[in-house]
Amino acid sequence: MSITRLLGIKYPIFQGAMAQIALAPLVGAVSNAGGLGIIASGGLSANQLREEIRKTREITDKPFAVNLMLMMPNIPELIDVVIEEDVKIVTTGAGTPAPYMETFKNHQILVIPVVPSVKIAKKMETLGADAIVAEGTEAGGHVGETTTMALLPQVVDAVSIPVIGAGGIADGRGIAAAFALGAQGVQIGTRFLTTIECPTHPNFKQAVIDANDTSTTVTGRSLGGPVRSIKNEMIKAYLELENKKASREELEQLSLxxxxxxxxxxxxxxxxxxxxQIAGLCNKITTAEEMITTMFQEAQHVLDRMASLSLVEKEWI
Structure with missing residues (x-):
């Protein structure tokens, strides 16, 4: 079954679950536009998550999901809210959904883990995941080490459930490339930072718009939790401390x-x-709907053009 039919969405696009950003205004707009809006529950209390779910339902009657960062200490309470509020799709990260999979299945909740490797993708399929988001290191926020170009086709070959490509996608060309590598859909985060509905400070959006292909870097590798961000004064100081083998406490104090x-x-x-890393392509503020429809028009154009190409000279065949 295609991912769009499985989830009841028009376009095979997930909005990334960006902490403190992927809340009702953005989630509702994405779902209304035909994608899958995803509430980021990381850092929320059970009551706050319930409020975001209800606010989202005031904006849209279309499907949306909740992302669960499984390392959070209040995960059992958040899952209770998901069940009580009848949310039927969850994406997961930062841990294994194994302890909760039976509960999800008993309540007909679709489970879609975000993974950085083939090994974890195969484990998630064995656990009963309904689909996989294979996210490359180009993505913003917490990242793995393998690039999307390398990771995505290997995950597609390793599992039999639908695979969503993520990391380094911000236009129709990226969407078409993900499909060429075997994906059934894409997850996009950075590009949504430059939408009107994204509830961030204007300075944050401008920083993304001003970024280019070399503007981001990864911190936190020494702590085992690499994070990609746009370079600034704090990031520079953090990297200097990391290079000096600073303690976890010093690094956490700086980034608190x-x-x-x-x-x-x-x-x-x-x-x-x-x-x-794709921030250099995110140079215009648009609505979520304009962004999604334009990207998929571009993707269709790319795929149509590719269908007419011949990669081998006919006289050589």
């Missing part, structure tokens, strides 16, 4: 509250502006 500073206060020098 940094996402809030950037997202809500607009402090894009001392805050964490998480974004992917």
């Amino acid at each position: 509250g940094s996402l809030r500073k950037a997202v809500h206060e607009g402090n894009v020098e001392q805050g964490s502006v998480m974004a992917g």
Whole structure:
């Protein structure tokens, strides 16, 4: 079954679950536009998640999902809210959904883990995942080490469930490329940062618009939790501390509250502006609907053009 039919959506596009950003205004807009809006529950209390779910339903009557960061200590309470509010799709990360899979299945909840490797993708299929998001290191926020170009076709070959490509996709060409590699859909985060409905400070959006292909870097490798962000004063100081083998406590003290500073206060020098390597293509503010429809028109154009190409000279065949 195609991912669009499985989830009841028009376009095979997931909106990335960006912490403190992927909330009702953006999620509802994406779902209304025909994609799958995803609420980021990381950092939310059970009551806050319930409020975001209800706010989203005030905006849209289309399907949407909740992302569950499984390392969060209040995950059991968040799952209770998902069940009580009758959300039928969850994406997962930062841990295994194994302890909760039976509960999800008992409540007819579709489970779609985000994975950075073939090994984990195969484990998720064995657990009963309904689809997989294979996310390359080009993505913003928490990342793995393998690029999307290398990861995606290997995951597609390794599992029999639908695979969604993520990391480094921001236009129709990227969508077409993901489909060429075997994906049934795409997950996009960074491009949604430059939508009107994205509830971030204008300075945050401008930082993404001003970014180019070399504007991001990865911190946190020494802690085992690499994160991709746009370079700024805080990131520079963090990397200097990492190079000096600073303790976890020193590094965490420097980055404490940094996402809030950037997202809500607009402090894009001392805050964490998480974004992917594709930020250089995100240079225009649009509505979520315009973004989605334009990208899929572009993707269809690319695929149509490719269908007419011959990669081998006929006289050589």
